Amino acid sequence: MTAAAATLDGVVVIEPQVFTDARGYFFESFNAERFRERVARDVTFVQDNQSLSRKGVVRGLHYQIAPKAQGKLVRALAGEIFDVAVDIRKGSKQFGQWFGTILSAENKKQLWVPEGYAHGFQVLSETAEVLYKTTDFWSAAHERAIRWDDPTLAIDWPLKEGCIVSGKDGEAPLLADATLF
Numbered sequence: 001m002t003a004a005a006a007t008l009d010g011v012v013v014i015e016p017q018v019f020t021d022a023r024g025y026f027f028e029s030f031n032a033e034r035f036r037e038r039v040a041r042d043v044t045f046v047q048d049n050q051s052l053s054r055k056g057v058v059r060g061l062h063y064q065i066a067p068k069a070q071g072k073l074v075r076a077l078a079g080e081i082f083d084v085a086v087d088i089r090k091g092s093k094q095f096g097q098w099f100g101t102i103l104s105a106e107n108k109k110q111l112w113v114p115e116g117y118a119h120g121f122q123v124l125s126e127t128a129e130v131l132y133k134t135t136d137f138w139s140a141a142h143e144r145a146i147r148w149d150d151p152t153l154a155i156d157w158p159l160k161e162g163c164i165v166s167g168k169d170g171e172a173p174l175l176a177d178a179t180l181f
């Protein structure tokens with residue numbers, strides 16, 4: 001299975017224009033028109049999620065199956081994370097490929113993870129607060145997970161030791177055994 005991709009079709013890194021002056025900084029953290037231009041499709045967000053995690057925590061790899069698949073626009077409000085998207089669409093030419101990038105309060109980058117991709121992140125700073133918008137509501141019945149350390153995905157998580165995962169994530173199936181799209 002091919003590992004890291006330079007990028008993945010559909011996944012977009014967004015770098016907002018930041019205005020700094022003697023007071024500090026300002027930037028538009030979301031603009032529907034600018035977003036539509038960058039991802040070249042209409043997207044409506046219906047939910048914002050926010051989580052706080054400490055260093056080494058890995059949340060994911062999570063996704064929701066149809067008809068409640070979620071696209072996610074992810075950013076770090078505080079701290080630094082390694083954010084990962086995995087193409088898990090059956091038949092995709094990049095099936096099983098992953099893309100990861102550093103999102104931080106410092107770089108203010110955002111990652112667009114479309115429906116059909118699994119998402120997860122690892123916290124690299126002492127703590128990190130992550131905010132992400134989703135294109136459909138949470139549905140426990142449609143939630144699925146894939147093991148964050150699946151050897152066929154071979155995601156190159158920056159922190160190799162001290163990783164902290166929830167019981168649910170630690171028992172998630174491997175990609176080969178997961179319910180997919």
Ligand SMILES: Cc1cn([C@H]2C[C@H](O)[C@@H](COP(=O)(O)OP(=O)(O)O[C@H]3O[C@H](C)C(=O)[C@H](O)[C@H]3O)O2)c(=O)[nH]c1=O
Nearest residue numbers: 049051059060061062063072119120121137138139166
């Ligand atoms: C996702 C979600 C969860 N919850 C409840 C369910 C649990 O009682 C509690 C914690 O949920 P969980 O442990 O699944 O949280 P994360 O591990 O951060 O899950 C997220 O992790 C990765 C990074 C993702 O991309 C997903 O959006 C999401 O699954 O919040 C809700 O009430 N609403 C929600 O939208």
